[in-house]
Amino acid sequence: xxxxxxxxxxxxxxxxxxxxxxxxxxxxxxxxxxxxxxxxxxxxxxxxxxxxxxxxxxxxxxxxxxxxxxxxxxxxxxxxxxxxxxxxxxxxxxxxxxxxxxxxxxxxxxxxxxxxxxxxxxxxxxxxxxxxxxxxxxxxxxxxxxxxxxxxx
Amino acid sequence: xxxxxxxxxxxxxxxxxxxxxxxxxxxxxxxxxxxxxxxxxxxxxxxxxxxxxxxxxxxxxxxxxxxxxxxxxxxxxxxxxxxxxxxxxxxxxxxxxxxxxxxxxxxxxxxxxxxxxxxxxxxxxxxxxxxxxxxxxxxxxxxxxxxxxxxxxxxxxxxxxxxxxxxxxxxxxxxxxxxxxxxxxxxxxxxxxxxxxxxxxxxxxxxxxxxxxxxxxxxxxxxxxxxxxxxxxxxxxxxxxxxxxxxxxxxxxxxxxxxxxxxxxxxxxxxxxxxxxxxxxxxxx
Numbered sequence: 001x002x003x004x005x006x007x008x009x010x011x012x013x014x015x016x017x018x019x020x021x022x023x024x025x026x027x028x029x030x031x032x033x034x035x036x037x038x039x040x041x042x043x044x045x046x047x048x049x050x051x052x053x054x055x056x057x058x059x060x061x062x063x064x065x066x067x068x069x070x071x072x073x074x075x076x077x078x079x080x081x082x083x084x085x086x087x088x089x090x091x092x093x094x095x096x097x098x099x100x101x102x103x104x105x106x107x108x109x110x111x112x113x114x115x116x117x118x119x120x121x122x123x124x125x126x127x128x129x130x131x132x133x134x135x136x137x138x139x140x141x142x143x144x145x146x147x148x149x150x151x152x153x
Numbered sequence: 154x155x156x157x158x159x160x161x162x163x164x165x166x167x168x169x170x171x172x173x174x175x176x177x178x179x180x181x182x183x184x185x186x187x188x189x190x191x192x193x194x195x196x197x198x199x200x201x202x203x204x205x206x207x208x209x210x211x212x213x214x215x216x217x218x219x220x221x222x223x224x225x226x227x228x229x230x231x232x233x234x235x236x237x238x239x240x241x242x243x244x245x246x247x248x249x250x251x252x253x254x255x256x257x258x259x260x261x262x263x264x265x266x267x268x269x270x271x272x273x274x275x276x277x278x279x280x281x282x283x284x285x286x287x288x289x290x291x292x293x294x295x296x297x298x299x300x301x302x303x304x305x306x307x308x309x310x311x312x313x314x315x316x317x318x319x320x321x322x323x324x325x326x327x328x329x330x331x332x333x334x335x336x337x338x339x340x341x342x343x344x345x346x347x348x349x350x351x352x353x354x355x356x357x358x359x360x361x362x363x364x365x366x367x368x369x370x371x372x373x374x375x376x377x378x379x380x381x382x383x384x385x386x387x388x389x390x391x392x393x394x395x396x397x398x399x400x401x402x403x404x405x406x407x408x409x410x411x412x413x414x415x416x417x418x419x420x421x422x423x424x425x426x427x428x429x430x431x432x433x434x435x436x437x438x
Binding site: 143 | 341
């Protein structure tokens, strides 16, 4: 039978991580399923988790006043969702709507923050991995802002 | 007085003199983009290499360079996917079946289909940049045993701007083919991917050492894509780009599309990245 630790260790976000951290992370992880149309989190809510997506599709949306929400990104198998748990005020800035049946590992951010404070090596390892994702997403957001397919006027 | 020699071929219809072509059909692709299919009045051969372009003339309005977006195996007609953004393109997409337009070409160098034989083919297209690459897809699918896997990464502004939607869905179902589509912004009714075209690389199964990449879209998009390809291990000589400038004569005489030592109309529009890299990387050129 597959253990939670072994399955978590196979997620691309944790690829190559020191096995000692897997046990620590698994202690903060829960296996979850979401149905299409449900929201994993909503803008403004307290952000005390992040998600390792195992399968499915989640739309990262921005709520618009008097308008349907706009999807700014989609998150799929093997991706990581959410870093608002990392920094105060620990509040979601977007909302996560499930588009396809989705399975994730939800990692308890509060539990992890405590573990990272107690063990800076773990904190540094996680931050390095999140920085890589943030750098990539920032790059993509800038590209998106250029609106390159608009007709030049 | 200096006499400039004019090649004999210049007077040939279809070279500098537009040849009359009759409109067979006009298909709406998106709100502002149409595919125009035309055939020679005289029923002449219309062979071309995917990636080549023609100069399309709407009589009394003007002439514009448009890439050929049809199937290279069809030798009796030519298709052009045209975004209606100015007077000449508006006039072209305003034509009805049976009406006539002027056609010069095809011009330029197309995609390296022979060079890619035996290899995987990666197509990265943005917006209307899929049009000049559609012929490559037709060719690879028609000659399936000559090529490895076909991977299409296509990005568009929004779901309503996606070209060839039915074909995209059909290509995605084919064996040895991966067709991934994304839009920069999606709404509630869009269940596909959202994000710029480079986000698709993560989901593509690529083997850079045996893959030829063909890229077409706005130049700024191609810069992001090149960065992604290089980071993913693609050699510069395996990356091919289609460029666009102010093409006029189509034959390198007028100089409008000169780009450093090259004329886009004659030496391009498809270039191998390692050959043009100093110019691609130079700002404001």
